[in-house]
Amino acid sequence: xxFVDEFRDADVGRALAGEILSQVEPGRHYKLMEVCGxxxxxxxxxxxxxxxxxxxxxxxxxxxxVCVIPMGxxxxxxxxxxxxxxxxxxxxxxxxxxxxxxxxxxxKAAGADIRMVYSPLDALRIxxxxxxxxxxxxxxxxxxxxxxxxxTLKRARAEGVKNFSCMCSHVTIVPPLRALLESPDxxxxxxxxxxxxxxxxxxxxxxxxxxxYGKPVVIAGFEPLDILQAISMIxxxxxxxxxxxxxxxxxxxxxxxxxxxxxxxxEVFELRPHFEWRGLGFISHSGLKLSQAYAELDAEQRFSVxxxxxADPKACQCGEVLKGVxxxxxxxxxxxxxxxxxxxxxxxxxSEGACAAYYNFGRFAREREVV
Amino acid sequence: MSTLPTPDAGCESQHCITCGDVGDxxxxxxxxxxxxxxxxxxxxxxxxxxxxxxxxxxxxxDVLLVHAGTAIARLDDQxxxx
Numbered sequence: 001x002x003f004v005d006e007f008r009d010a011d012v013g014r015a016l017a018g019e020i021l022s023q024v025e026p027g028r029h030y031k032l033m034e035v036c037g038x039x040x041x042x043x044x045x046x047x048x049x050x051x052x053x054x055x056x057x058x059x060x061x062x063x064x065x066v067c068v069i070p071m072g073x074x075x076x077x078x079x080x081x082x083x084x085x086x087x088x089x090x091x092x093x094x095x096x097x098x099x100x101x102x103x104x105x106x107x108k109a110a111g112a113d114i115r116m117v118y119s120p121l122d123a124l125r126i127x128x129x130x131x132x133x134x135x136x137x138x139x140x141x142x143x144x145x146x147x148x149x150x151x152t153l154k155r156a157r158a159e160g161v162k163n164f165s166c167m168c169s170h171v172t173i174v175p176p177l178r179a180l181l182e183s184p185d186x187x188x189x190x191x192x193x194x195x196x197x198x199x200x201x202x203x204x205x206x207x208x209x210x211x212x213y214g215k216p217v218v219i220a221g222f223e224p225l226d227i228l229q230a231i232s233m234i235x236x237x238x239x240x241x242x243x244x245x246x247x248x249x250x251x252x253x254x255x256x257x258x259x260x261x262x263x264x265x266x267e268v269f270e271l272r273p274h275f276e277w278r279g280l281g282f283i284s285h286s287g288l289k290l291s292q293a294y295a296e297l298d299a300e301q302r303f304s305v306x307x308x309x310x311a312d313p314k315a316c317q318c319g320e321v322l323k324g325v326x327x328x329x330x331x332x333x334x335x336x337x338x339x340x341x342x343x344x345x346x347x348x349x350x351s352e353g354a355c356a357a358y359y360n361f362g363r364f365a366r367e368r369e370v371v
Numbered sequence: 372m373s374t375l376p377t378p379d380a381g382c383e384s385q386h387c388i389t390c391g392d393v394g395d396x397x398x399x400x401x402x403x404x405x406x407x408x409x410x411x412x413x414x415x416x417x418x419x420x421x422x423x424x425x426x427x428x429x430x431x432x433d434v435l436l437v438h439a440g441t442a443i444a445r446l447d448d449q450x451x452x453x
Binding site for chain 2: 004037063064121145147194195199250254352
């Protein structure tokens with residue numbers, strides 16, 4: 001398909017790998033963070049890291065929307081799902097995220113009416129089909145997904161759907177990046193910027209990274225050639241002594257973002273003072289809740305929730321993985337106590353989670369190395 | 372409970388395209404302007420109903436980037452390198 005096939009061309013990939021090899025200085029170690037879980041998935045799926053010189057290391061960032069949801073938030077969702085007359089809807093990966101006493105999938109097995117949806121619009125459709133039931137949508141995701149939730153809430157209000165509400169757990173990408181850059185644990189040389197978040201927010205919100213922290217950022221698409229090209233562009237900036245935000249993904253990312261999406265988000269959401277991130281703790285102004293104008297559609301106001309903070313399991317090192325401090329395979333329970341079938345930590349749940357991506361694809365290459 | 376049940380659409384075992392911030396190019400087949408929706412064809416040939424409020428107006432043949440049932444961008448032919 002157009003816009004896909006041309007970005008998977010093996011010959012161009014090999015040429016880009018050669019270019020990258022010519023750009024690195026021998027003896028220097030380059031540590032680049034791919035912010036978005038979608039990039040992590042593509043890197044392992046297509047073996048992009050196998051094409052890189054040994055001194056170019058990719059570090060996986062916090063941009064997997066499932067991985068950053070804390071256990072207490074899952075517990076709140078399960079509490080609502082168990083209410084009499086409620087149909088609880090959420091995206092597929094969210095079903096398997098462990099709470100303190102099981103996942104939504106296990107709550108469904110125990111009798112709660114929990115349904116997977118592909119989009120918030122599907123949840124609204126379920127509400128219209130079940131006017132005698134309360135339908136709650138568990139909204140997760142970064143700025144890529146938040147406009148879809150916002151449009152659905154506007155549509156619900158316009159169509160007078162009274163039995164629909166939203167448990168909003170949307171998060172924003174810039175505050176955790178700033179928190180990571182302030183972390184003394186981490187030394188990075190540059191960032192592969194999140195392509196689909198940038199489709200909505202544009203490139204401008206990332207300007208603080210070169211301005212305040214002196215690191216290059218290249219916003220990239222998700223095909224293997226996109227990622228190789230972005231790595232080459234970061235290395236070129238480092239070679240030239242430049243430090244700026246560049247956009248490799250111009251075919252969908254305008255520098256200013258999608259202004260209509262930003263408008264609808266500003267109307268429907270407002271920033272929470274604090275939001276808890278799995279492994280990263282509470283980060284100021286990093287989560288969204290429904291604005292006053294849409295408060296009547298807020299499931300957390302319509303139903304009482306425990307709202308209890310739950311510490312991560314002791315064995316789980318998702319926090320260190322999300323901060324790029326350790327590699328997935330360095331976690332004590334990786335592939336043994338924690339697998340995609342029975343995840344302990346969120347990074348093993350979503351295919352975009354660094355642990356699951358590595359488990360599904362990268363571990364085979366590593367096994368070959370070990371042999 | 373070792374595998375994820377097969378959902379209605381879009382989520383397959385071990386991979387949820389919505390959670391994963393995945394955006395797929397979809398070609399517009401027909402537009403329902405009154406409802407702000409378009410019938411689109413995804414890369415796998417599947418037909419999807421897509422919310423188009425963020426990228427309207429669109430016409431048949433346009434290629435949109437779709438995430439969570441919503442078109443969040445229009446793909447720019449001119450920006451694809453030869």
